[in-house]
Amino acid sequence: xxxxxxxxxxxxxxxxxxxxxxxxxxxxxxxxxxxxxxxxxxxxxxxxxxxxxxxxxxxxxxxxxxxxxxxxxxxxxxxxxxxxxxxxxxxxxxxxxxxxxxxxxxxxxxxxxxxxxxxxxxxxxxxxxxxxxxxxxxxxxxxxxxxxxxxxxxxxxxxxxxxxxxxxxxxxxxxxxxxxxxxxxxxxxxxxxxxxxxxxxxxxxxxxxxxxxxxxxxxxxxxxxxxxxxxxxxxxxxxxxxxxxxxxxxxxxxxxxxxxxxxxxxxxxxxxxxxxxxxxxxxxxxxxxxxxxxxxxxxxxxxxxxxxxxxxxxxxxxxxxxxxxxxxxxxxxxxxxxxxxxxxxxxxxxxxxxxxxxxxxxxxxxxxxxxxxxxxxxxxxxxxxxxxxxxxxxxxxxxxxxxxxxxxxxxxxxxxxxxxxxxxxxxxxxxxxxxxxxxxxxxxxxxxxxxxxxxxxxxxxxxxxxxxxxxxxxxxxxxxxxxxxxxxxxxxxxxxxxxxxxxxxxxxxxxxxxxxxxxxxxxxxxxxxxxxxxxxxxxxxxxxxxxxxxxxxxxxxxxxxxxxxxxxxxxxxxxxxxxxxxxxxxxxxxxxxxxxxxxxxxxxxxxxxxxxxxxxxxxxxxxxxxxxxxxxxxxxxxxxxxxxxxxxxxxxxxxxxxxxxxxxxxxxxxxxxxxxxxxxxxxxxxxxxxxxxxxxxxxxxx
Numbered sequence: 001x002x003x004x005x006x007x008x009x010x011x012x013x014x015x016x017x018x019x020x021x022x023x024x025x026x027x028x029x030x031x032x033x034x035x036x037x038x039x040x041x042x043x044x045x046x047x048x049x050x051x052x053x054x055x056x057x058x059x060x061x062x063x064x065x066x067x068x069x070x071x072x073x074x075x076x077x078x079x080x081x082x083x084x085x086x087x088x089x090x091x092x093x094x095x096x097x098x099x100x101x102x103x104x105x106x107x108x109x110x111x112x113x114x115x116x117x118x119x120x121x122x123x124x125x126x127x128x129x130x131x132x133x134x135x136x137x138x139x140x141x142x143x144x145x146x147x148x149x150x151x152x153x154x155x156x157x158x159x160x161x162x163x164x165x166x167x168x169x170x171x172x173x174x175x176x177x178x179x180x181x182x183x184x185x186x187x188x189x190x191x192x193x194x195x196x197x198x199x200x201x202x203x204x205x206x207x208x209x210x211x212x213x214x215x216x217x218x219x220x221x222x223x224x225x226x227x228x229x230x231x232x233x234x235x236x237x238x239x240x241x242x243x244x245x246x247x248x249x250x251x252x253x254x255x256x257x258x259x260x261x262x263x264x265x266x267x268x269x270x271x272x273x274x275x276x277x278x279x280x281x282x283x284x285x286x287x288x289x290x291x292x293x294x295x296x297x298x299x300x301x302x303x304x305x306x307x308x309x310x311x312x313x314x315x316x317x318x319x320x321x322x323x324x325x326x327x328x329x330x331x332x333x334x335x336x337x338x339x340x341x342x343x344x345x346x347x348x349x350x351x352x353x354x355x356x357x358x359x360x361x362x363x364x365x366x367x368x369x370x371x372x373x374x375x376x377x378x379x380x381x382x383x384x385x386x387x388x389x390x391x392x393x394x395x396x397x398x399x400x401x402x403x404x405x406x407x408x409x410x411x412x413x414x415x416x417x418x419x420x421x422x423x424x425x426x427x428x429x430x431x432x433x434x435x436x437x438x439x440x441x442x443x444x445x446x447x448x449x450x451x452x453x454x455x456x457x458x459x460x461x462x463x464x465x466x467x468x469x470x471x472x473x474x475x476x477x478x479x480x481x482x483x484x485x486x487x488x489x490x491x492x493x494x495x496x497x498x499x500x501x502x503x504x505x506x507x508x509x510x511x512x513x514x515x516x517x518x519x520x521x522x523x524x525x526x527x528x529x530x531x532x533x534x535x536x537x538x539x540x541x542x543x544x545x546x547x548x549x550x551x552x553x554x555x556x557x558x559x560x561x562x563x564x565x566x567x568x569x570x571x572x573x574x575x576x577x578x579x580x581x582x583x584x585x586x587x588x589x590x591x592x593x594x595x596x597x598x599x600x601x602x603x604x605x606x607x608x609x610x611x612x613x614x615x616x617x618x619x620x621x622x623x624x625x626x627x628x629x630x631x632x633x634x635x636x637x638x639x640x641x642x643x644x645x646x647x648x649x650x651x652x653x654x655x656x657x658x659x660x661x662x663x664x665x666x667x668x669x670x671x672x673x674x675x676x677x678x679x680x681x682x683x684x685x686x687x688x689x690x691x692x693x694x695x696x697x698x699x700x701x702x
Contacts, residue, residue, distance in 0.1 A: 011098030015051060017555045018092040019044035025088060027322060029080050031333075031360050036326040039074075046070055050089060050116075054099055054108045064115025065122075072123040082120050086113055091516075095559040167243070167263030170250075173220035175200040175213065175259070184263055187243065189236040200261060205232035205240060212245070219249045219259055233263065241265070283357040285334055286341035294356035294364055298416045301368050309369035310409035312376060315423035316344075316383070316402040319435040321361035324398060332394035337361070339393065340400065343386045347379070363402075364423070369409070376408050380438045403431045404438040425449045455500075456511040459492075463518065468492050468505070470525045471691035474700065475544060475662070475684045478676035485576060486697050487544040487684065488526035490518070502691070506548055519547055520560055527570040529694050537701040546578035546608055553583050553590040558597045565603075572602030578629065581609045585619040592623060599624035606662070612650040621657040627681070628654060632665035651679035 023040040026032065032039055046067045053063030071085060093099060093109045102108065167184025169177050177198050185192040188203055201212045208231055215227045231245040246262040281293040289297070298313070305311045318340065325333035337357070344355045344363060352368040365383075367373060374382070383402060390399045405427030410419050422441045428449070430439040462468060472486040489502035500508075509515035526543040533541050551557055565572055577598060583591040584607055599605045610616060610628035620628060651661050663675045666685035675683065689696070 011096070014096045014098055015047045016044060018088070018096075019047045021092070021555055022047070022085065022088050025084050026076060026081055027326065029084060030076060030078050031325070031330075032075055033330040034074075035329055042070075042074060047089075047092075050093065050112055051096070051099065053112045054093060054105065055102055057104070057108055060108050060112040061115040064112040065119030067112075068116040068119025068121070069123040071116075071120055072127060077124055077127070082117060085120075086117055087513075089113055089116065091556060095556055095563065097559070166265065167261075169195070169200065169261040169263075171200050171216075171259045171261055173216060173257045173259065175216045178258070184261075187235070187241050187263055187265065188233055189239075203233050204245075205234055208232060215247055216259065219247060220257065224249055286338055286357050288341050288363075289354055289356040291356065291358050291364075294354060294358075294366065295416045295420065297354050298366055298419065301366060302410075302412050302414060302416065302419075305368050305412065306370065307412065309371065309373065310412075312365075312367045312369055312373075312379075312409065313407040313419060313423050314365040314367070314379070314383070315358075315405040315407075315420075315427045316363045316365070317404075317427055317431060318361035318363075318387075319401045319403055321400065324400070328394060328396055328398070332396060332398070335393040336398060336400060339391055340387060344383065347382050347386050364420075376406055376440070380404055380406070384436055401436040403427065403435060405430050405441065406438060407441040410441075422446050452508070453511070455494075455497075456508040459505075459508050459512060460514060462492060462494070463514075463521075467494065468518075470522060470529070470694075472526075472529070472543075472694055472697045473684055473691045474688050474697065475682055476688045478663075478672055478680055478683050481688070483541070483697075483700050484682055485542040485544050486530075487546070488522055488529070489691050490522060491691060510548060510550065515548055515551060516554070516556075516560075519545070519551055520564070523561065524564045524568065527564055527568040527575065530574055531568060531570055532694070533698055533701060537698055539701050540574060541697070541701060542574045542576050542604070544576035544578060544606070547580075549580045549583040549591075552579040552594060554594075555590070557594045558601075561598060561603060562601060573604065576604040576606055576626075578606045578608040581607050581611065581616055581628075584623065584625075585616050592619075595623055595625070599626075612647075612654070617650070617653055617657075620654060620659055625659055627660035627662055629662040629664055630680075632663065632671075632685075648678040655679055 020040055022043045023036060026043075027036060027039060034042070049063050050067055053060040056063075071081070076082075076085070090109060090113050093112070094106065099105055164181065164183055167181065167187045169180040169184050171177050177196050177200055180192065180195040182192050185195050188195065201209050201216070204212045211229070212231065215229070218225070219227070226246065226248050228244060228246040231243055233241045233243055233245075235241055242265070244264040246264070248260045248262070250258045250260050252258060281290060282288065283290050298311075301311050318336075321333065321336070324336055340363065341355065341357065344365060348355065348365060348367060351373055352370070354366045356364045356366075358364055367379070373379075383404065388399050388401050390397045405423050405425070407419055407423045407426065410422075422443070425446050426439050426441045429445065430437045433439075459468075469491050470488055471491050472488055474483050475485040475487055476482060477484050490505040491502065492500040492505050494500055505518075506515060509518045523545050526545050530541060530543040533539065547557070561575070561577065564570075565575065579591060579595055584595050585592075595605045604626045605624060607620065607625050607628045608631070610620075610630050612630070654661055660682070661680045662682040662684070663680045664684050666672050666675070666683045666687045668687060672683055672687055
């Protein structure tokens with residue numbers, strides 16, 4: 001058995017927070033058949049087991065494998081969910097204060113996480129094999145049932161041609177029918193007498209006629225083999241009969257050759273095979289074509305479309321679909337997807353078009369334009385107007401909308417993959433504008449996005465290779481320009497693009513999920529540098545590190561910051577942590593809670609990108625904020641009376657709340673003087689110096 005976990009409230013809160021973060025990230029990456037509350041409950045149980053495994057030690061491997069198996073059983077089967085789970089669990093367990101006293105804690109965490117990945121992979125492999133076996137058994141049962149039916153029929157009729165359910169005929173070596181039973185006549189829907197004298201190849205579908213003639217030619221040449229192939233026979237009513245056509249050579253006593261033809265009805269097997277083929281090309285929930293089928297149709301449309309009108313591709317993402325599934329459940333979400341599929345088909349019903357589901361809440365529409373096809377704006381409006389009409393789903397009245405990326409009339413020589421990539425990039429840009437937005441593809445912007453994504457994916461390697469460095473910007477007191485702190489920023493010395501600034505580095509790190517690790521490294525480096533300045537120059541100089549909005553609300557922020565301070569030994573008062581106003585002053589309390597805890601721990605909490613809006617002024621007074629920073633490109637800019645007076649009055653309100661004011665982006669003495677007179681305390685920017693190596697700051701310390 002695993003050892004019981006301590007029942008202290010702090011440890012329980014840590015485990016609950018870890019389970020909630022895990023649940024939140026999983027629900028963003030994959031569709032899970034349960035409500036958010038149920039997901040959090042199940043993941044909390046897994047977190048409890050993992051923690052117990054770390055505490056127990058000998059059972060860590062077993063517990064990890066059991067949790068990996070449980071993830072697959074919860075339908076978390078994507079590789080991305082495993083990567084995310086390993087990252088979240090590794091960091092979460094290592095940062096838990098309740099586990100810090102466990103012997104060999106890091107080794108046990110590594111063991112339990114490795115076992116989780118192993119159990120996940122093994123369970124996924126077994127589940128995949130089981131699905132394949134079930135499919136194979138279904139096909140085998142169908143084929144076996146057909147064979148048993150035929151054998152039973154032949155046994156009952158004692159293989160008498162008159163009563164067999166299989167078509168039986170005797171032909172000459174050229175394929176002319178000499179004799180046929182009633183069953184063959186029924187298969188081809190002809191009177192029995194009408195079959196005799198016909199050429200058997202003429203009864204076969206034109207696509208296979210030459211192949212059957214070639215089979216007879218081989219038999220006539222004396223090959224002596226039995227030829228059995230699936231064939232399609234043409235019926236008099238115009239339908240097609242699927243049969244297994246077996247040709248057996250027969251040599252008569254007089255030396256003449258004949259062929260015994262057996263036409264076994266394989267319609268059931270063909271139907272099952274057709275269903276399997278359909279399933280491989282269609283979404284099983286909505287029965288819309290899937291991405292594979294859509295891509296094939298797109299390739300064909302690019303070749304055959306009218307050059308004067310071309311084609312259009314619409315890539316849609318439903319707005320807020322996770323809210324529906326999280327709030328109303330999976331069944332309601334499934335009904336919404338079915339209704340969306342139906343309505344999208346209705347919108348383009350009068351066009352030569354295909355609607356497909358790409359996965360989760362993503363759909364695509366291919367329209368082969370004609371002279372009567374509405375313009376893109378009209379089609380986009382019709383799509384969202386139809387989707388926004390309320391409908392019943394599981395007893396609830398719901399509606400939705402879509403954000404859409406449109407590729408309109410691409411060149412006919414464009415590849416389907418490039419076209420779909422462009423549609424996806426366009427959709428990403430449209431989603432940046434909020435809900436129910438749409439955007440046309442822009443090849444130039446696509447190129448910029450691809451270059452940005454290329455930079456993002458190479459960033460981890462660049463960091464590992466030492467291309468990312470930490471630089472320091474001086475923060476000066478406006479009254480006398482004295483150095484009061486140094487802000488740590490990132491710089492990427494790219495071998496081709498040159499120096500990439502801090503803001504671009506953070507944006508790229510956000511795209512790849514590297515931001516947490518990168519900011520932790522930046523924080524640790526800055527703290528160590530502050531200690532080095534104190535050791536080498538005999539003067540304490542606070543360091544400032546700004547975090548992103550997502551990191552400000554991260555439940556692991558407090559643990560990460562306090563952990564670095566404990567590891568390095570830097571006094572908390574020498575660390576200034578900048579939190580974006582959009583996060584810490586928002587109604588969401590996650591970032592505000594982090595700010596309170598850090599301030600109580602002695603860290604100097606500052607608010608970045610402060611705009612002095614009324615709501616921000618109220619929140620600043622409520623929180624333990626030491627200072628706010630106004631960035632000139634974003635904050636109020638002096639313009640003389642009455643604007644200048646308003647800015648000064650706003651700063652006075654901030655200072656009356658006991659909060660200092662800093663200004664970033666100062667480039668001239670006049671600017672610095674104006675802001676000092678308006679009430680600002682400190683400043684930074686080109687006026688005081690750009691980001692420099694630590695030696696430059698050290699030189700200013702004397």
